[in-house]
Amino acid sequence: MSAVAETIETVSAVTEGGYKWGFETEIETELAPKGLSEETIRLISARKNEPEWLLAWRLKAFAAWQSMTEPGWARVTHPAIDYQAIHYYAAPKKPAPRNLSEVDPELLRTYEKLGIPLSEQAALAGVEGSRVAVDAVFDSVSVATTFRKTLARAGVIFCPISEAVREHPELVRRYLGSVVPPGDNFFAALNSAVFTDGSFVFVPKGVRCPMELSTYFRINARSTGQFERTLIIAEDGAYVSYLEGCTAPMRDENQLHAAVVELVALNEAEIKYSTVQNWYPGDAEGRGGIFNFVTKRGACRGRKSKISWTQVETGSAITWKYPSCILQGAESVGAFYSVALTNNFQQADTGTKMLHLGPDTKSTIVSKGISAGRSNNTYRGLVRIMPRAARARNFTQCDSLLIGDRCGAHTVPYIESRNATARIEHEATTSKIAEDQLFYCRSRGLSEEDSVNLIVNGFCREVLKELPMEFAVEAQKLLALSLEGSVG
């Protein structure tokens, strides 16, 4: 119990205010020249010793990207992005270490500052008995991977995708781009052309992954676009829970982040994908912050496959993100649990797509949007029932909470049903934190800020309970941190 109480207890200890993780690590980086061209892509591919087929794949994506334009339908505004002013490749100058003793101590200190949970720091430090495996991504190159052996014994492959390209080319080639094709959308095409690293997970038939898998992403070098590529495959009857967490250092200029995540679940396989996103949101005046344009999609390819996305989004100046499920297999199940919190001048346009193709498919959407300051928070979701999806069911719940009177909450649900036997339910509410709730808490001794945190955490409860425990605690800290200064 008392995860919320812990939040209240820890929040004062967490920070003196402002963005805790605003610092830069002094690690020399080797940058590719600014700008994007076939040459840049050839350089990235060569640096990573990639096979010819992957280079061809990248170049095809680049060609597609050149013929595309940025999507303009989201409820976000930002200055034009100069794609030629970005470095598309940055890596720590030293070669990737083979073991932890070779890891730059500066990097380990960075993890410490990031507040990576103790057990995971222990994991990074090689302490035995820790249960969470961390494949830490630091500026495009994975520098430390732990628990390989335990995972290998179970037959689970968990490694940087660049390594998977070398070690397991047949798997990568079969599945890469099979859920999010290279030309899927503008940002996915860009990612396909220039992605530098990310995680690869393969859980073979009948295997339950023996631990939660965790990756920390972090943007570090100035003006470096971050293009992660993650691919997770669960074969028949397999199960895996994957955790992704992000923080980014303080920055004046805007930074582009365009990740792609692909999930493939086969017969009766289950993938749980959880995210806590805390990229730098910009300052209180709306200067700086990360532009986060992410494509995340999972395919339930088999019978009774199951994919659930859980996200807590508190960071980024702009969030453009719609983790989706393609429910192909009969009786497959998709879920999307989301908390999106915006403060100051942040803009979030996030939601999901549930595409019901197979019969008896089910999906659940629970979205909690919290807007404070002058921010704008949009839920945008699509539920599409295809003709073959007999008896498909969807339940959608979208709740918005407003803090103050200068922010906005918007709900844009698209519902398309082409099968008369489908059942679709949609509920939506918008509320303000009521003065009587605040007063009630304060009259019991809670400070105004603690009261707001308690009420917000209560509002998000249905989503937070979907997160693994450790993540839930971190998520609550983030919510509290992100709301600092939004009341009073």
Next chain:
Amino acid sequence: MALLEIRGLAAEVEGKPILRGVDLSLPEGEVHAIMGPNGSGKSTLAYVLAGREGYHVSAGSVRFDGEDLLAMDPEARAAAGLFLAFQYPVELPGVGNANFLRTALNAVRRARAEPEIDAMKFLKEARAALKRLSMSEEMLKRNVNVGFSGGEKKRNEIFQMALLRPRLAILDETDSGLDIDALKIVANGVNALRGEKFSALVITHYQRLLDHIVPDKVHVLSEGRIVRSGGPELALSLEESGYAGLVAEAAA
């Protein structure tokens, strides 16, 4: 010096004067009842004492244990030992009752520089308090006041009071809408705390509650002023003659 000293207190809500000069002195260890017709300012007095926003004090002073109560934030008043049992307890969706109470208890303890209470010890105390109040442990698992019946909400207030152990409890029409069994539970909760270190202002419209919580003094509030004070017998005579006579007398 009394625990609570209210002198010439005037307050308005949205520019409308509600309290027009309240004087009241509550010595430590005593229970006083405040009675009065609807609209006389009873709840306003409770909110002003607890520090609710929107209740503007235009004149007068309130001393709590010698300190200027009106200068304190609501949470500081709670830490100082003041507790308001709400007439309409507020729902907090998604917030567990046990969590809420432990958070509140520890916030108050921190403010008093007392050590925080751990989860196990808290549960033990909470269960004991529930037992004393003849309430179900189910209460701890539910979200704060969400889906509670009117009676359950009021009992939850008394449960909170029992755990927070205030020096001064203000009960704002806690008896309204209660059946006789619930009324007894509420009364038992208050009576169990009675002693040298516990004082209460029991705000009520009816004599009924005062059969179970026998006050040391009864004050009658009318049109924002205390128009009559007396012993418990005053409540009884009000029950017979109603407020009308008193109010007319005061106006004359």
